[in-house]
Amino acid sequence: MLELHDIVLERNNVRSLSDVNLTVNYGETVVLTGPSGCGKSTLIRVALGLIKPKSGEVWFEGVNLQALSSEALRKKRRKMGIVFQEFQLLEHFTVLENVLLPLWEGDRIRNKAEDAIKSVGLWDKRFRYPRQLSGGEKQRVGIARALALDPDIIFWDEPTAALDPMYVHEILRIMDSLAQKKTMLVVTHEMPFALKVADRLVLMEAGKIVEEASPSKIFSEPSSHVGAMYRERLLDTREALQKLDTKQVV
Amino acid sequence: MRGGFKLDLAIVIFLEIIVLSAAIIVAGHGFSFYVQRGLDDIIGGSDYQVIVQVNKNETANFIEGLKETYSGRDGFRYRVSKELGENTHVLLGYSEQDLKNGALDEVTRLVSSLPGYGGLAPLLDPAILVKGMPQETYPELIEEIHTWPEAKFAAKGPMGLYVVAKDRKHLDTIQDKLKDLTSTYYKWELDLKDHTNQEAAQARKMIDVALQGKKYWFTAAPAEGVIGDAVRLLKSYTSQLVFESELPVGAEVILSPETLKTGTKPKSSFLARVYTDGVFLIKGDSLELTGSEKAYLLDGTGYVKKALSEYRLESPRKDLEIWQPVTDAHDLQVSIQALADKVVQGEDFGILVREIEQLAKNLSLQVPSELNSQLSVLVLWDRVGRLPDGFRAELAQKLLDWGNAMPSDPLLRLKQSLPSWSDEDIAKSWQEIEAIARPKTVSVVTTETIPPIDGVVRQPAAEISEDIKSQIGGVVNSVVPFAALTVVVILLWVFMAIDHSLWGSYLETKNNHLTPLYGWIIGVLEMVFVVYVMPFEMSVIVKLVYVIVGGIGSAVVITFSNRISPLNAKSIEAGEALGLSKTELYRQVIVPDGRPGLWQLLNRRKLLSPRRFRNA
Ligand SMILES: Nc1ncnc2c1ncn2[C@@H]1O[C@H](COP(=O)(O)OP(=O)(O)OP(=O)(O)O)[C@@H](O)[C@H]1O
Ligand SMILES: [Mg+2]
Numbered sequence: 127m128l129e130l131h132d133i134v135l136e137r138n139n140v141r142s143l144s145d146v147n148l149t150v151n152y153g154e155t156v157v158l159t160g161p162s163g164c165g166k167s168t169l170i171r172v173a174l175g176l177i178k179p180k181s182g183e184v185w186f187e188g189v190n191l192q193a194l195s196s197e198a199l200r201k202k203r204r205k206m207g208i209v210f211q212e213f214q215l216l217e218h219f220t221v222l223e224n225v226l227l228p229l230w231e232g233d234r235i236r237n238k239a240e241d242a243i244k245s246v247g248l249w250d251k252r253f254r255y256p257r258q259l260s261g262g263e264k265q266r267v268g269i270a271r272a273l274a275l276d277p278d279i280i281f282w283d284e285p286t287a288a289l290d291p292m293y294v295h296e297i298l299r300i301m302d303s304l305a306q307k308k309t310m311l312v313v314t315h316e317m318p319f320a321l322k323v324a325d326r327l328v329l330m331e332a333g334k335i336v337e338e339a340s341p342s343k344i345f346s347e348p349s350s351h352v353g354a355m356y357r358e359r360l361l362d363t364r365e366a367l368q369k370l371d372t373k374q375v376v
Numbered sequence: 377m378r379g380g381f382k383l384d385l386a387i388v389i390f391l392e393i394i395v396l397s398a399a400i401i402v403a404g405h406g407f408s409f410y411v412q413r414g415l416d417d418i419i420g421g422s423d424y425q426v427i428v429q430v431n432k433n434e435t436a437n438f439i440e441g442l443k444e445t446y447s448g449r450d451g452f453r454y455r456v457s458k459e460l461g462e463n464t465h466v467l468l469g470y471s472e473q474d475l476k477n478g479a480l481d482e483v484t485r486l487v488s489s490l491p492g493y494g495g496l497a498p499l500l501d502p503a504i505l506v507k508g509m510p511q512e513t514y515p516e517l518i519e520e521i522h523t524w525p526e527a528k529f530a531a532k533g534p535m536g537l538y539v540v541a542k543d544r545k546h547l548d549t550i551q552d553k554l555k556d557l558t559s560t561y562y563k564w565e566l567d568l569k570d571h572t573n574q575e576a577a578q579a580r581k582m583i584d585v586a587l588q589g590k591k592y593w594f595t596a597a598p599a600e601g602v603i604g605d606a607v608r609l610l611k612s613y614t615s616q617l618v619f620e621s622e623l624p625v626g627a628e629v630i631l632s633p634e635t636l637k638t639g640t641k642p643k644s645s646f647l648a649r650v651y652t653d654g655v656f657l658i659k660g661d662s663l664e665l666t667g668s669e670k671a672y673l674l675d676g677t678g679y680v681k682k683a684l685s686e687y688r689l690e691s692p693r694k695d696l697e698i699w700q701p702v703t704d705a706h707d708l709q710v711s712i713q714a715l716a717d718k719v720v721q722g723e724d725f726g727i728l729v730r731e732i733e734q735l736a737k738n739l740s741l742q743v744p745s746e747l748n749s750q751l752s753v754l755v756l757w758d759r760v761g762r763l764p765d766g767f768r769a770e771l772a773q774k775l776l777d778w779g780n781a782m783p784s785d786p787l788l789r790l791k792q793s794l795p796s797w798s799d800e801d802i803a804k805s806w807q808e809i810e811a812i813a814r815p816k817t818v819s820v821v822t823t824e825t826i827p828p829i830d831g832v833v834r835q836p837a838a839e840i841s842e843d844i845k846s847q848i849g850g851v852v853n854s855v856v857p858f859a860a861l862t863v864v865v866i867l868l869w870v871f872m873a874i875d876h877s878l879w880g881s882y883l884e885t886k887n888n889h890l891t892p893l894y895g896w897i898i899g900v901l902e903m904v905f906v907v908y909v910m911p912f913e914m915s916v917i918v919k920l921v922y923v924i925v926g927g928i929g930s931a932v933v934i935t936f937s938n939r940i941s942p943l944n945a946k947s948i949e950a951g952e953a954l955g956l957s958k959t960e961l962y963r964q965v966i967v968p969d970g971r972p973g974l975w976q977l978l979n980r981r982k983l984l985s986p987r988r989f990r991n992a
Contacts, residue, residue, distance in 0.1 A: 174953055197957075204955035214950035218968040222986055227964060228954040229989065236989035271954070 127152050127309055128279055133172055133182035135165075135333075142168050143179065143333045150279065155305040157312045157320040157341070160330030160352060166313040167211075169330070170281045173311070174206055175199050187278065204232065207272030211284040213264040215256040215271075222252040225270045232275065242270040246300060262293025269300055280304065282312040317360045321345060329353050381882075381959045384982070388875050388975045389902060395974065396864055396872070396906045403863035404912055408856045435464045442468070461718070501528065502544040502850065504551050505843040507536040509558060510593035510821050520557060526550050538843060544850060545913075551840055558838035563595065565819040566832045574625070574652065579818040579829075586829055592822035611806055615662035615691035615799045617648050617655040617671065619684060625650050627676070629684065631660075631669040636680050642672070658807070661798030662691035691799070716772040857914045861922060864906070868899075868929040873940050874973030876930050880937030881970075882962060892931045899930025941970040 128150040135143035142165050150156050158166055171177045173184060175191040184191040186206070191199060215224050225239040243252050246266035256264055265285055272280055282301065286294040298319050304310065305323045314320065320327055321341045329337040329344070329352045336350040348354045430438045435456065446452040453469035509517065514532050521530040521539055526546035530539045539554060541547050566583070568575045580594060617629065630636075631646035646669065647659035667689070675681040718728065821837045842850075876895060883891040903926030907919045933940060943966055951965040967979040 176949065176952055200955045200957060203953065206953075208953045210946070210950065212946060214946045216947055216950070216965060216969070219964075219984070223984055226984060226986060226989060227951075227956070230964065230984045231955070231957060231960055233992075234989045235992040236986065237992050239989075275955075 127187055128173060128311070129183075129185040130169075130173060131183045131185070133169075133179045133184070135168060135172060135177065136180045141333055143172065146182070146333070146335055148328060148335065148338075150309060150311050153309055154325045155308075155310045155312065155323055156326045156328060157314060157324035158328045158330065159313065159315060159317075159320065159356065160336075164330045165333040166330060167283050170208070170283050170311070170313065173281065174208060175203060204228065204275050205278045207275060207277035207280040209265070209268050209272050209280065209282045209285045211287050213256070213261075213268045213288070215264060215267055217256050220253050220255055221248055221259070221267050221270075224256070224267055225274050228271060228275045238276065239270070239274045242273040243267075245273065246270045260293065261289045262296050265289060265293070265297050266300065269297070269304075273304075277308075279309040279311065282310060282314065284313050284315070286314065286316060317341075317345075317356055318363060321360065329356070381962055384959075384963070384975070384978065385879060388879075388978060389898065391974050391978065392872055392875065393902050393905045393909075396867065396902065397909050399863050399867050400857075400860040400906065400910055400912075404856045404860035407859035430464050430466055432459060432462055432464050435466070438466065442466075461723075462714075501846060502541040502547050503843040503846040504539045504541070504547060504554060504840060505536050505846075506539065506554055506558065507839040507841075508563060508595070508821070509537060509561060509838050510595065512593060513561070517557060521554075524550070524553060526553075547842060547846075551842075554838065554840050555836075558840070559836065560823050561821055561837035562823070562825065562834050563819055563821050563837040564829075564832045564834055565817050566829060567817055571816055576818050577652070582829055583818070583820050587820070587822060587824065590822060590824050592820050592824070595819050595821055611653070611656060613692050614802045614806070615657040615689060617657065618688040618690060619655065619671070620687075621685065623650045623655065623673065623684075625652055628674040629655060630672050630674055630680070631665065632672065633666065633669050635670065636672050636683070638680050638682060641679050656803055657691075657799040658803040659800050661800060662689060663798070665689060665691075713776070716776050719768050719772040722768065857912050857918045860910075860912070861918070861925070864922070865925055865929065868926065868933075872930075872973075873933045874971045875975040876933045877937035877940035878967060878970045878973070878975055880934035881941055881943045882966065883934070884937060884943075891937070892935045895934025896927045896931035898934075900924075900927035902926055902930070944969050 128148075130146055130148040133143050133146040134141065146165075146169060148156075148158075148169070158169065160166055168177065172179050173186075175184065175194075178192065186202060189202065191202065194202060216227065219227065221243065222239065225242055226236070229235060229239055240249075240252075243249055246269050248263060248266055248270065251259065251263065256267065259267065265288075268285070285301070286297050289297065294316070298316060301310075301312065301319070302323055312320075312324070324341045327337075327339060327341040327344050328335055329350055331350070331352045337344060337348065337353045339349075344353045345357045345360050348357050439454070439456070442454060455467045455469075457465040457467050459465070506517075511532065514537055517537060518530045518532075521527050526541055526543075526549050528540040528542045530537060532538075539550055541550050564583075566579050568579065583592070583594075617631075623629070627650045629648040629650065630642055630644045631648065632642055632644045636642050645660045646657065646665065648655050648657045648671075671684040671687050673681045673684055715728070876898065879898075880891055880895060883894060888894075900923055903923040906926070907914075907922050947965050947969055948961065951961045956964065963979055963982045964984055967976055968983060970976065
């Protein structure tokens, strides 16, 4: 459904993406991860058509985004949802209005937004302004907003990175449940989540995709040093959990 | 709902022009009203032609009298203005017709006898002042001027003939017309060699003869007039000797109790000198004369020339001795304290005299005419700046002492408290003043073109220039657009800046390098419109300044758009990612996210509202 072919992105002779090839199939949940600054967010922007790559093509639902007029691209983009790391809600709108915003130039059907708000459990707070919400709640608004258009694919750009640990779980749970019915490209460092939910794990480093396989494969026998690093982290976590378990038994 | 970004921008610009114009009008008129109000209170304003100071207690009576005199004249107005000390300022205004009919002269006569009269107020109207023309020519000139369409009215004022224009732009025309009108009058000036009064009198006689049967008027500089008055008045307080026979002008007369021989050089404390207008005592004091002294003419080197026949002594100072107390007074302290304060503060002695009169009236006391005379001398001395050092402080102290002592007749003590000037003192005074004011020229205004006498210099009689108060008025008027401009510039920076920078930020999102140019063009266009609709008459330069400042302001604002109205890149990205069009991105994200301004206000109607959604 989403295909990136040989994407090269360059600015001032600095390459931030080089020869990136990535495919996300219908219903698939792909987790993309890698060290900070390796180009994950940029990749998502390219996928959304917000940035034009220097070379390469982005195909979405059988259409080459580069070939579209800006108006057609805008229409196409409405089939994609995005959840940002820093929520990026509009402070001057209420929860309801924020979620209504993507529908404003569309069919203007209110229930769509209301259903999305209900699905993230914020119905009671729909008339609040973002500043009156907790971080977790803000991100739930961000999710509802992405869902309002009933997108074919949802991009997640580190949706839990700006959250207190206590809110991370509630967001991951929503993501988990959405992963059952939606095509998703998730940028995250939450490896347990990747292990549990991802159909495929893609590892990036310095603007390149260095490894791509099922999470279990990567975590068991990584072929890149980024993969090895994530495996370490996961093992550390497991070790810690085991410690906790034995302690509880004792 | 559609209509797009460009329409929004156009409406914003239109609104800005309206706001700017309104600001200019409000600021301009507000400022000129404010200034006018202030000037009204100081000098009577443009509607009010006369300012009168009236004693506080007399205000009601005075107003009654005014109403009676001027009832039925619809143009007449008055306003009771500030209180200054004991006096109230009353501003009087007249209609144009009244002024043409000589209301100013009329009111001068009416008010000049009032206590505290402050004279004719300066006019703020655009006016030309004609100096140097004899007052006798005024009626004829005024009649002619009143036929001019540019002139509002002409009237005699304190400095000359005032010609008030209907509009400031007529001043030049009026000035030219006045030059024409007065061009038949010349001023002839004859230099004096010795600068003596005699020489001047002789010159005048010569001119009288030369111009017999012609129209001519002798003129004196205003200062000479005041000093001449002072000398004459001071002389009237100096004791005079009156002889049967005529004595040579310039000669000296000695008074001696002893019999003197011809040819001896006498010593005496009493000396008089012969002037054209009388023989005045210039040494000694007539109060010390016994009346048995004999008079001798001196020869110019100080020796007795001959004994003179009987003479009569006319001494105003003699009267001082025979003045008797009239009544008691016991509640004076407060009034005296106030009086003393004013003396120290430098209150005009003329006003003090009136206050003393008032005080006496309140206490049913009579002010002896001698005291009045003495005070009148003070008035003059003060006006010609010849009051002794520390005199005021001394007088104030004496007034207080007098009040504290509660004398049987306060005014008698007041008289005693005044410095005792002898005839000699007074004579010295007027001699000194006269020395300063020796006539240097004799001048005459005439319609003749041929000089009446050899050696005279001819020049036009009338000095025509814009009145100084009119110039102040002009400055006030020209300040108005600048005040408005200031307000506009402030508005531009504080209020408009937001809209312009929003637009600038928008252009920057398009990476538009011509942004400052657009800003400049928009600013210039706005200002051109604003200047076009502005109701003030302004010079081209001021208009240009508006346009340039507007343009530069807008260009600068737009250049710094991102600092003034920073765009939130993340919000924009979110909006873009949600598939918003440029217009909606601006309406829903950028404008409401920016700083509050006109645009944001206007944008409110375009904001997404849940009510505009329907249920499926
Ligand atoms: N439009 C663009 N064109 C070219 N390079 C870009 C563009 N936008 C961002 N970059 C560059 O891409 C690089 C990667 O940035 P990016 O934010 O995608 O990293 P990231 O992997 O998301 O890191 P993080 O984990 O910190 O979010 C940066 O060096 C950035 O300067
Ligand atoms: Mg990122």
